[in-house]
Amino acid sequence: MDNAKCECGHVNPHGTVFCEACGKALYNKEEKLLDMRYEGKKRRSEKYNRTIIDKIWNFFSSVKVGVTLIVLALIASAIGTILPQEGNINIQSDPGEYYRETYGWFGELYYLLGFHNLYGSWWYMLLIAFIGVSLVVCSLDRAVPLYKALKNQKISRTVIFLNRQRFYNKTAIEKINEQDIEKIKERLQQRKYRISEENGNILAEKGRFSRWGPYVNHIGLIIFLIGVMLRFIPGFYVNEFLWIKEDETAAVPGTSQEYYIKNHRFIIDVYDETDGEVYKKALEEKGAIVKNYQTNVTLYKADKKLPGEKPELKKVGDYEIKVNHPLKFDRFALYQSSYELNQFSKMTFALTDKKTGESLGNITIDLDDPRETYEVKDDYTVEIVRYFPDFEMADGEPRTKSMNPVNPAFVFKMITPDKPEGEISFTAIQQTVEPFGENEYKMEFQSLETVSASGITVRKDLSLPIIALGGIIFLAGLVQGSFWFHRRIWLKPEEDYLHIAGHTNKNWYGFQREIEKIVHGTNIPMPDDQAKK
Amino acid sequence: MRKKRRLAIRTVILSVLVLSIASVLFLNGKTDERETAAVGQEAPDFVLQDLRGNEYRLSDYRGKGVFLNFWGTWCEPCKTEMPYMEKQYRKYKDQGVEILAVNVGETDLAIEKFAKQYQLSFPIVVDKSGEVQKAYGIYPLPATFLIDPEGKIVDYIEQPMTEEMIGDFMERIKPE
């Protein structure tokens, strides 16, 4: 059963919908109109269905399957927006607990089903991947036969073929004169139809290239998906984050210590009166609106070196990193992503005589690098016995929660001429404890210096050009397929009649109006829409 | 003939698709795993200074086993482990096993006080820039790497250790 023989004697490849030679339907003979999709060529997949490979191929080649996959992806994506995704919210505690506490039983169920990370789940990715497979298979399966059919188009078609087109009519041939044919040809040319003639048969065709639109846009989508897949290859995609304080210099993560930045200053500006009268009302209503987030940095390049080794920095340049204006260098981009104001950096205390209230002098402690002893003045020194950058009490013991100066506390030993062995004082923010009885001196808090820190996102994405290429091709294909149509008009003079038939791949109404304008004022009849009952 | 060729083309296309999808799913699934400084890999080399400014380079320890420990003064299990490490250090020092304790970048004052309190004699170096922690993919403390005399990572321990465990670890990286 590989070939189908038509009544006319022509042997067609198996699966052909209507005879290549005479245009008689080989299937669905009772239907009045021909199925013109793929020009009557059967999709390749429907020809063979033997091995497992063929079966898989045929499965993905079906548009029904493709649409089902699209609809499934659509529903899954929608489910993912019911509650915020884990990656888009800042969860401090256990995510399962967070969802239960915030959204009740529904949140718990949502978490249990894995919907809190839906778009990164294996099944969602598999769904998208299946759409990709469907794209490849469907396109190959249809583009090849369609190309062959349109390339080897016949100019003279049989009457059977013509009168089974949706738009068809005929008229007695003696009514038609040379001028009618000339006029119609002229009008067709004006309307950008390409005209081919063969023994008086005319084929006028335009916009054939729009038939390739769907395949072009599918290729674009496939390239896009390939780009997305490449991001999973290590090294193709870098996504790091750096907290950097003002005046700090740090290696840019992800660059293997090749680049360093120094944060000179973090700037945050808000709108005010100077920005114009028009904003006045909005500012009154909403309070402060931020105008600019910016980090001023110097970028350095370092020689190749080992982790931990002191780098030799060569300045590349001074830059401003702002929202919407990332700093780009060597395929990397640094983004202004976050900030933290008022991080403690230095604290100043005064050694004070409690009785007189007299200050004997100040000491300033660098919270990131405190010294062991501080000279206040001759014979007056202060020693730091213990330093707790992030102080807390646990089981009655003072300790530090981390190494960051979030809540600094000190155990001071104050050595003075009248107390040469020293007095011990525990000093934290708004709290002083004197564990060994009443002291004569105290460390009085004077001032606090703070710095801001910038949160900088570091990104490198080598797949971007591929993704962009995919996007451009997709859009070009989409426009090609949607803004143009493939229209054909056949004219066939016969012994008694002149036949006219028309076919378009879409927008039949507009096509009808166009034919009307073409045949207007000639004796060539307006084709009827045979699809209308 | 043509049918065979068609089947071959289809097989090739489908297997390329299946392979690429499988690798993406695989790469996506294993993001939790260590990418750097995994067991069996060569230990990333580094240079760090101790509080006195002496430089320590990991590769200088070739031929010796290295017990590489990352710690912080606020980390409770570190406090427990340190005396055990000190004891084992004294025992294995002459057998070719060294301890290198990398502080995760605290103040000199805190480290000095801590070292004095626990009377630590093995070298303590400070990773102020965090680069070494990054190279070793450190997140929770304490974290310990066992490095054999050839410079390969033999094991990675992310949990508090008993003295016995430390002794066993020392045995594992002792040069023959």
Add this chain to the structure above:
Amino acid sequence: MTQASSHLLFCSFLLYLIAVFFYGGAIRQKKGLEESPYKNGASFSSKAGIIITIVGFFCQLGYFITRWIAAGHVPVSNMFEFIAFFSMMIVLAYIILYFLYRTVVLGLFTMPVVIIMIAYGSMFSRDITPLIPALQSYWLPLHVMTTAAGQGILAISFIAGMMYLIKTIDQKQRSWKRFLLELIMYLIVVVIGFVISTAGFRATEYEVAFTWTDQDGNESTAVYTLPAITGPNEWEMVTGNRMEPLFEAPPFIDARKLNTVIWSFIIGTVLYLLIRLVFRKRLGQMFQPYVQRINSDLLDEISYRSVLIGFPVFTLGGLIFGMIWAQVAWTRFWAWDPKEVWALITWLFYAAFLHLRLSRGWHGEKSAWLAVTGFGIIMFNLVFVNLIIAGLHSYA
């Protein structure tokens, strides 16, 4: 300048309203409704209707330009501005399709949609707001305006689809289709309910403030401009002598917005019932005579054609420009932000639509239902995702 801008918008609003009457007049005449361009020309009413529409469009364009000059940035940065621009794009799409297909009946249905849209948008804050850093980019106008243009064209497909359904669905027989069509009509009336309740209480300068506690235990204030039917979590009234809330909303829902939604439904339902009572007809039935004389193939084609034109424009503006901008502003081209996901859903939906139509032959009624649903998704994204789900895209 701001003043002039508001006046111009109001002018266009009135002109569109007047155009509706001319379109209504046009379809009573036989002239201009035939399919063949050689059989008859346009009637006076339909010419007047399209001219007034075009003048209205230029008024609205004037609003847009003057507001741009006043604000110093392209006015597409908040809900009011977006909807005003969106409605302008619907008008533009209609004008283009008018000249492609010369059909005035489409105008009769498009203009009311535009009018409701402008009224809806005007209920949001009309203050000119300065741009936050994330919005300070030339991608803001590119992304938003192109998206709005695409959605405006897709709106025409919805309108033509609705007309198709109004024309073809049998109103005499009880069916799901009849019910669904009526439900859509009802929802449109609810939007009018929103406009009436908001504008009504705004005129009386109603205001009530509550302090309330959110899910993290933080206390904050909520100011309602509508009487509170639902109060925020653990509410306490600050302004005295106002109506007490009837019930309390859960903490993760914005109670003020929920309250507005409830009011819209109440007023909308009352309005709907009144219409039913007065005319003794379903809305679908009421509009049916107006679409009787238009060719359903033409409606089908207009609906499909607008998807063909609108879909690529939407893809370019909503997805491609959006992705480029996200890469610049948010560090990554895709962040799975709810609004972004719903744009993807919209895109997937129209992709499915095109495949169903091309390969499975879903023409006519099926296609009309799809066009209506597609626009429903766009509206859902504009209204609910913005107001309820709120992510990186929240403006209003």
